[in-house]
Amino acid sequence: MKPLHKxxxxxxxxxxxxxxxxxxxxQEVAEEVTEAAPPVAEAAAEVxxxxxxxxxxxxxxxxVLVMAMIxxxxxxxxxxxxxxxxxxxxxxxxxxxxxxxxxIWVIYGYSTAFGPEGNAFVSWGNLFLANTNADSTAAxxxxxxxxxxxxxxxxxxxFAAITVALVxxxxxxxxxxxxxxxxxxxxxTIGYFPIAHMxxxxxxxxxxMGALDFAGGxxxxxxxxxxxxxxxxxxxxxxxxxxxxxxxxxxxxxLIGTGLLWVGWFGFNAGSALEANGSAGLALINTFVATAAGxxxxxxxxxxxxxxxxxxxxxxxxxxxxxxxxxxxxxSGPFGAILLGAIAAIICAWFVVxxxxxLSLDDSLDAFGIHGIGGIIGSIGTAVTMLPALGGxxxxxxxxxxxxxxxIQAVGIAVVWAAVAAAIAFYVxxxxxxxxxxxxVEREGLDLGEHGERAYNY
Numbered sequence: 001m002k003p004l005h006k007x008x009x010x011x012x013x014x015x016x017x018x019x020x021x022x023x024x025x026x027q028e029v030a031e032e033v034t035e036a037a038p039p040v041a042e043a044a045a046e047v048x049x050x051x052x053x054x055x056x057x058x059x060x061x062x063x064v065l066v067m068a069m070i071x072x073x074x075x076x077x078x079x080x081x082x083x084x085x086x087x088x089x090x091x092x093x094x095x096x097x098x099x100x101x102x103x104i105w106v107i108y109g110y111s112t113a114f115g116p117e118g119n120a121f122v123s124w125g126n127l128f129l130a131n132t133n134a135d136s137t138a139a140x141x142x143x144x145x146x147x148x149x150x151x152x153x154x155x156x157x158x159f160a161a162i163t164v165a166l167v168x169x170x171x172x173x174x175x176x177x178x179x180x181x182x183x184x185x186x187x188x189t190i191g192y193f194p195i196a197h198m199x200x201x202x203x204x205x206x207x208x209m210g211a212l213d214f215a216g217g218x219x220x221x222x223x224x225x226x227x228x229x230x231x232x233x234x235x236x237x238x239x240x241x242x243x244x245x246x247x248x249x250x251x252x253x254x255l256i257g258t259g260l261l262w263v264g265w266f267g268f269n270a271g272s273a274l275e276a277n278g279s280a281g282l283a284l285i286n287t288f289v290a291t292a293a294g295x296x297x298x299x300x301x302x303x304x305x306x307x308x309x310x311x312x313x314x315x316x317x318x319x320x321x322x323x324x325x326x327x328x329x330x331x332s333g334p335f336g337a338i339l340l341g342a343i344a345a346i347i348c349a350w351f352v353v354x355x356x357x358x359l360s361l362d363d364s365l366d367a368f369g370i371h372g373i374g375g376i377i378g379s380i381g382t383a384v385t386m387l388p389a390l391g392g393x394x395x396x397x398x399x400x401x402x403x404x405x406x407x408i409q410a411v412g413i414a415v416v417w418a419a420v421a422a423a424i425a426f427y428v429x430x431x432x433x434x435x436x437x438x439x440x441v442e443r444e445g446l447d448l449g450e451h452g453e454r455a456y457n458y
Contacts, residue, residue, distance in 0.1 A: 049144045051137060055275045059151045062271025066158035069264030070098045070165055077257025077315070078169055079455075081365050084249040085445025086173045087455035093168050093177065097184040098161040104188055105157040112193040113156070113201065120205040122194050129153065140274040147274065155271060156196070163192055163220045167422075169367035170228025174238050176437050177450045182429040187227060191421030195219050195414060211410035212386070212403070214283065215272035217327025217379035218414040225372020226415050227422035229363060234426045235435045237362030239442050251311050258315040262291055265322050269329035282393075283329035286337035287322065293341030294321020301349040316352065316370060317345040323374035328382040333391020340381050344374045376411055383407045 075094040079087045101109070108127050115123035116131075126132060138152035164184050171180070198204040199211065199219050206218065213219065238246070248254060269287045273280035298317025299309035307313075321341030325332070328340055352369040363369055383404040386394035429435060436442070441449030448454065 049146060051148060052140075052145045052275075055140060055145060056147050056151055058276035058280070059147050059155055059271060059274065062267035063151065063155045063158055065264045065267025066155070066162065066271065067264075069261050069268065070158070070162045071095055073257050073260030073264050074162065074165055075257070076253045077261055077319075078172065078365055080250040080253030080255075080257060081248040081312075082172050083246060083445070084456065085447055085454075087249060087447065088453060089177070089446035089450055090168065090172055091455070092451055093172075093180055094165045096177070097168065097180060098165050100181060100184050101161040101164050101188055102157055104185065105153075105160050109160055109188060109193050110153050110156065112189070113160075113196040115197075115201060118197060118201060118203055120203065120208070121198060123197050123201060123203075138274075141279070142275060142277070145275060152274075159216060159220060159268075160188060160192055160196070163216075163224050164188055166220070166224035166367055166371055167228045167231065169365035169371075170232045170363045171235060172364045173446065174436055174442055175231075175235060176433055176435060177446075179429040179433045179435045182432055183231075183425045186428050187421060187425035190424060191227065191418055192219075192223060194421075195223055195417055198413070198417075199410070206410045206413060209406050209410060210403075211406050212331050212382045213327045213379065213410070214330040214382075215269045215326045217323075217375050217382065218410055221323045221326060221371040221375030222379065222411060222414045223418045225368045225370070225375055226418040227425075228367035229361075229372060230419050230422040231426050232361055232363045232368070234423070234430070237360060238364065239439065241362050242357075248312065251315075254315050255311060258318050262287075262318060262322065265291075265326075269326060273330055279330045282333075285334050286325050286329050286332055289334050290325035290337040290341030291318050291321040293338045294318050294324070294345040297342040297345040298349045301346050302353065305350070305353055307353065313349065316366065317349065320344045320348040320370050320374045323371055324378035324381065326375070327379045328385045331382050331393065332385030333393075336385030336387070336390040336392050339390070340378055340385060343381065344377045347377060348373050376415075379411050379414075380404070380407050 071094065075091045078094065079090040082090055106129055110129065111124055111126040112122055115125055117123060117125040132149050132153065134148070134150065136149035137146040138149045140147060164187065167187070168180070196219050198206045199213050201207060206213075211218075240246070266284055266287050270280040270283040273283055294317040295314045296317070298313045298320060302309050302313045321344060324340045324344030325337050328337065332340065348366075348370050351373055352366050356363065356366075356369060383400060383406075384390070386392040386398060386403065387400060388394050388396065388398065392398075426435065437446060437449060
């Protein structure tokens with residue numbers, strides 16, 4: 001019998017040999033795995049970059065929500081603000097120009113705004129969506145997460161449709177239906193599509209500047225507001241402006257439209273995250289609180305200016321808050337969104353209630369007073385709401401001054417481009433059809449004069 005210490009030594013030697021053999025085998029396996037790792041990693045990356053069904057479902061829902069903003073939301077909001085004899089004409093105009101925008105978007109609008117080829121101002125390469133099919137995908141803001149390109153196209157299509165419809169607010173009760181349709185076609189082509197490309201497409205002038213515009217402060221609101229201002233100046237005021245009573249015929253309708261706009265705006269803002277994620281959640285809560293601040297601070301401003309807090313003011317304040325938070329929806333903390341909504345409501349109310357009556361400008365439904373001014377406030381203010389001190393998503397070394405300069409430059413470009421494009425589009429329409437209805441039709445109302453029917457039959 002071997003002594004115990006000799007048995008231990010023998011076992012120790014065998015164990016050592018086994019350990020050495022195991023180490024050698026493990027090293028060989030590791031080398032083989034290392035050699036195989038790159039293809040495996042590439043395969044994993046390829047598998048990861050697939051269409052995300054959750055994001056896709058959210059974007060489809062967001063698209064439908066934005067559609068609800070147009071018809072019936074904006075149609076009822078604007079329609080309730082005009083006189084009874086013009087209600088149907090406004091509903092028809094909103095429905096028609098939005099429909100026209102959708103058709104043009106498919107033919108060449110998406111190609112002009114999003115390429116795939118392009119320069120700093122426009123893009124090209126996908127007329128009639130000929131290069132898009134059910135398997136085509138669009139990138140989101142996260143690597144590996146895609147959505148179907150058709151869904152992205154449809155989402156952006158609703159933006160084009162509502163932007164041209166917003167311009168109607170500065171032109172109601174006096175513009176020919178035929179002239180509006182010609183204006184819409186020209187303006188979308190030379191106004192909306194290029195600005196959308198410049199702001200949102202890689203390679204676009206404003207995009208490459210580093211400007212922040214989460215959901216369309218420049219593309220939608222400044223663009224529409226400035227265009228409505230130019231149109232109101234070219235077409236002139238309504239007959240009897242500042243002399244006849246032109247009170248809204250149904251603030252009930254306007255409130256319904258406001259509610260639909262607010263609900264639809266969640267798709268507008270949160271949908272612009274392109275994903276169902278935290279960024280969309282941030283845009284969601286900001287769309288709540290900025291709008292609420294707009295409602296309250298517009299009414300408060302009315303009181304300070306010696307007027308009663310009105311439902312019309314509350315509805316206008318809601319839209320001012322929504323407009324202002326649009327570019328900052330994912331670029332602001334909730335407190336920053338409250339500040340934006342409050343500031344926009346105060347300034348827009350001051351302009352609409354105090355300054356506008358002193359001007360000869362007939363921006364009928366305050367498309368410029370709310371969307372133009374509110375869009376400028378929101379687009380510039382987005383630089384401030386990025387501050388971490390306000391709960392914004394900016395980094396600790398965030399350069400407020402530098403970003404503020406970029407935002408101001410972006411606003412300047414959008415204002416000039418929109419003004420020039422709108423002037424061209426209005427004068428083209430004037431040349432082809434004339435802009436205004438006859439004095440007889442304007443006095444009778446555009447419902448009967450332009451469309452041969454009434455909104456209400458008693």
